[in-house]
Amino acid sequence: MTTTTGTNLDIKVKHLTRVEGHGNIVVNMKDGVLEKAQLEIVEAPRYFEAMLKGRSFHEAAIITSRICGICSLGHQITSLKATEQALGLEASEQTVLLRKLLIHGATIQSNVLHAYFLAAPDFLKVGSVFPLVNTHPEVVLRALRMKRLANDIGDVVSGRAVHPITPVPGGFTRIPTAGELKELKRRLEEDMYPDLLATVETLKSLAGAIPNFTRETEYISLRSDDDYALYDGDICSSDTGRVPDTEYRRMTNEFVIPHSTSKHAKVNRTSYMVGALARWNNNHDRLGELAHTAAGALGLQPGCTNPYMNTIAQVVEAAHCAVDAIAIIDALLAAGLKDERPNQEPTKFGTGVGATEVPRGILYHEYTYDRQGRVAAANCIIPTGQNLANIDDDMKKLVPEIVDRSKEEITLLLEMLVRAYDPCISCSVHMLDVEFIG
Amino acid sequence: MAVGNSFYGDDGVGTAVLEQIRQEDLFPEAELVDVHTDALALLDHLSRGELNVVVDAAEMGLEPGTAVAFRPSEVRLKIKSDHLSMHGFGLAEAFDLAAQLDRMPANVLIVGVEPQRVTINQGLSEAVREAVPRVISLIQAEVSSDG
Numbered sequence: 001m002t003t004t005t006g007t008n009l010d011i012k013v014k015h016l017t018r019v020e021g022h023g024n025i026v027v028n029m030k031d032g033v034l035e036k037a038q039l040e041i042v043e044a045p046r047y048f049e050a051m052l053k054g055r056s057f058h059e060a061a062i063i064t065s066r067i068c069g070i071c072s073l074g075h076q077i078t079s080l081k082a083t084e085q086a087l088g089l090e091a092s093e094q095t096v097l098l099r100k101l102l103i104h105g106a107t108i109q110s111n112v113l114h115a116y117f118l119a120a121p122d123f124l125k126v127g128s129v130f131p132l133v134n135t136h137p138e139v140v141l142r143a144l145r146m147k148r149l150a151n152d153i154g155d156v157v158s159g160r161a162v163h164p165i166t167p168v169p170g171g172f173t174r175i176p177t178a179g180e181l182k183e184l185k186r187r188l189e190e191d192m193y194p195d196l197l198a199t200v201e202t203l204k205s206l207a208g209a210i211p212n213f214t215r216e217t218e219y220i221s222l223r224s225d226d227d228y229a230l231y232d233g234d235i236c237s238s239d240t241g242r243v244p245d246t247e248y249r250r251m252t253n254e255f256v257i258p259h260s261t262s263k264h265a266k267v268n269r270t271s272y273m274v275g276a277l278a279r280w281n282n283n284h285d286r287l288g289e290l291a292h293t294a295a296g297a298l299g300l301q302p303g304c305t306n307p308y309m310n311t312i313a314q315v316v317e318a319a320h321c322a323v324d325a326i327a328i329i330d331a332l333l334a335a336g337l338k339d340e341r342p343n344q345e346p347t348k349f350g351t352g353v354g355a356t357e358v359p360r361g362i363l364y365h366e367y368t369y370d371r372q373g374r375v376a377a378a379n380c381i382i383p384t385g386q387n388l389a390n391i392d393d394d395m396k397k398l399v400p401e402i403v404d405r406s407k408e409e410i411t412l413l414l415e416m417l418v419r420a421y422d423p424c425i426s427c428s429v430h431m432l433d434v435e436f437i438g
Numbered sequence: 439m440a441v442g443n444s445f446y447g448d449d450g451v452g453t454a455v456l457e458q459i460r461q462e463d464l465f466p467e468a469e470l471v472d473v474h475t476d477a478l479a480l481l482d483h484l485s486r487g488e489l490n491v492v493v494d495a496a497e498m499g500l501e502p503g504t505a506v507a508f509r510p511s512e513v514r515l516k517i518k519s520d521h522l523s524m525h526g527f528g529l530a531e532a533f534d535l536a537a538q539l540d541r542m543p544a545n546v547l548i549v550g551v552e553p554q555r556v557t558i559n560q561g562l563s564e565a566v567r568e569a570v571p572r573v574i575s576l577i578q579a580e581v582s583s584d585g
Contacts, residue, residue: 072475130538133538140535141539144478144481144482147478148482151482
């Protein structure tokens with residue numbers, strides 16, 4: 001990474017704003033030689049795997065859903081899937097549909113908030129969402145309206161939007177009524193749909209502000225034969241194709257690195273990317289008409305290698321999730337809602353892996369249960385941790401390309417890059433793999 | 439309305455107060471809302487023309503367990519990003535947005551409780567647990583003076 005410009009550059013952004021948790025951007029260039037370009041993760045680890053030790057299978061999802069206020073639903077669903085696989089608990093078709101509906105609500109909520117509140121201020125060159133309330137009040141109100149409807153999906157299906165209560169191993173403790181689902185469908189059609197179209201128009205007007213930077217990398221996401229994989233599927237690499245989710249350790253290869261309290265990960269290259277852009281690149285053929293229309297309007301192409309476009313891919317996904325949420329409600333209503341009790345009689349006690357696409361990328365939980373149904377070992381691999389090496393590699397390519405710009409401009413482009421990944425540092429910083437003895 | 443993550447020690451004080459109120463049915467006419475870490479959801483529940491009470495852990499530099507009732511106008515809420523608030527939007531940001539969007543009710547009371555510890559997987563500290571009835575008394579005093 002040598003240039004001949006003889007440039008010196010020294011950037012340190014301490015506690016980057018508009019990301020979840022605490023991270024520092026550090027860049028050093030001396031005499032044109034890039035010595036350092038990295039995202040330092042300084043947050044103290046949470047040790048949540050250790051907390052799971054000895055807890056009953058009824059509690060695992062409750063504990064992991066509390067790891068993070070923003071990713072609670074993703075952790076919960078992934079935890080339930082890992083527990084069910086370990087204990088041989090079958091989830092019914094209705095349970096799977098309701099969980100998919102929950103994931104759609106959480107994905108819409110997270111993606112919309114990131115695009116409007118965390119990324120859009122960069123595109124409009126303002127420091128936060130607050131100035132937008134005066135200049136673009138209708139945009140802020142639209143974002144809040146979309147967030148509320150997405151939250152209400154969570155409320156109706158899971159009892160509450162944050163830290164859901166009704167999803168348990170083997171099913172739900174309460175099934176929503178047909179009337180509640182019909183009302184959600186009405187609001188998705190009458191409110192969410194026009195708001196999504198307006199969102200695409202708003203972002204289209206800002207598309208010129210998205211930096212033009214590309215770097216080829218490996219994209220990893222779930223992939224399924226029959227839908228745009230969010231709830232489940234095989235692990236799919238853009239480099240090497242599909243493998244079952246039980247091979248997740250080979251598809252993450254976590255390693256410790258000095259400048260981060262969160263582990264890094266790599267598979268076929270020095271880094272890989274997970275999240276909306278990875279899902280788009282691997283699964284765009286599984287998206288419907290509205291999502292493709294949005295992608296076309298926003299200039300998102302298959303095989304996109306610009307990480308800044310992750311925000312655009314999030315909006316495209318929000319469109320998909322809204323449309324598919326309606327289809328799921330139709331399927332649930334057509335089948336007739338059954339007042340099923342959760343299936344909580346273990347047929348075995350072993351190890352299970354859950355892999356789910358949560359807004360920031362692929363999330364893995366793995367639990368081993370003892371014969372009393374208590375957690376003997378646990379491992380969680382968080383999307384943001386998987387993206388950290390990719391962010392560093394992006395910065396190493398980006399900095400020499402923009403080194404002739406002002407320090408302020410370089411700093412902003414680096415901040416925007418990290419924000420584009422929508423990192424949740426809070427949840428990526430957690431204790432390393434723990435194996436309990438005895 | 440309660441704000442906070444009951445999995446992070448004393449940040450769960452709002453939830454604890456709400457549960458107590460619910461169990462004893464102390465305010466049968468009130469809407470009880472726990473927004474957990476999603477402070478922005480306050481915007482969906484703030485009700486104009488009525489008394490809105492928000493209970494949250496608040497770093498005020500006081501003895502742990504100290505409960506203080508105040509009006510948003512009486513303080514400057516510090517806007518900060520931290521891992522306890524969704525997307526870095528906490529109470530301060532939610533009120534700021536509500537005010538700018540002209541959704542801020544005239545009658546808002548915040549009851550802040552000084553936390554002792556805000557660490558994962560710890561319940562309420564003794565000091566904050568003992569503060570729960572005092573918080574409820576503060577709310578009752580406000581409700582009776584409000585008529």
